[in-house]
Amino acid sequence: QVQLVESGGGLVQAGGSVRLSCAASGRTASNYAMGWFRQTPGKEREFVAVISASGRNIFYVEYADSVKGRFTISRDNAENTGYLQMNSLKPEDTAVYYCASATTPGTTVQAMQYAYWGQGTQVTVSS
Numbered sequence: 001q002v003q004l005v006e007s008g009g010g011l012v013q014a015g016g017s018v019r020l021s022c023a024a025s026g027r028t029a030s031n032y033a034m035g036w037f038r039q040t041p042g043k044e045r046e047f048v049a050v051i052s053a054s055g056r057n058i059f060y061v062e063y064a065d066s067v068k069g070r071f072t073i074s075r076d077n078a079e080n081t082g083y084l085q086m087n088s089l090k091p092e093d094t095a096v097y098y099c100a101s102a103t104t105p106g107t108t109v110q111a112m113q114y115a116y117w118g119q120g121t122q123v124t125v126s127s
Contacts, residue, residue, distance in 0.1 A: 002026040002101045002116040009097060009121030016089050018123055022082040022099030026116075030054070030077040033102035035114060036084045038095035038123075045098070045111050049073040049084060053105035062107045067093075089125045096120040 008020040022034065035050035051073045052060040061073055072085040082099055100114035108114075 004118035006118040006121040009123045011124045017087045020084040024080045034082040035100045037098045040095045047109040050107045091125050091127045094125050
């Protein structure tokens with residue numbers, strides 16, 4: 001079992017920045033990829049970013065095209081915590097953001113390959 005708790009959401013103006021955190025506990029989450037997804041009412045959960053488990057301190061990352069160059073995913077295995085730094089925010093980034101722990105150490109953008117999910121944190125970007 002893995003428990004994931006997100007924090008850091010809130011209200012921010014367009015062009016601003018927010019950093020989300022995802023604290024993991026339970027099984028060794030550092031052995032698995034960690035991803036971020038987001039969801040707005042009436043829409044399916046959307047992939048945002050993923051970071052692999054570390055292999056010799058090398059991480060692989062993937063981003064949705066809509067956030068490339070603006071968002072940065074990272075993780076601190078010593079703290080068992082993942083992060084999503086979101087810069088140059090746009091109103092269309094408004095959503096509930098979820099972190100998730102994958103069933104694989106490699107990156108995956110498919111929600112079905114994530115076994116554990118946090119409760120979500122709301123990010124609202126005002127224009």
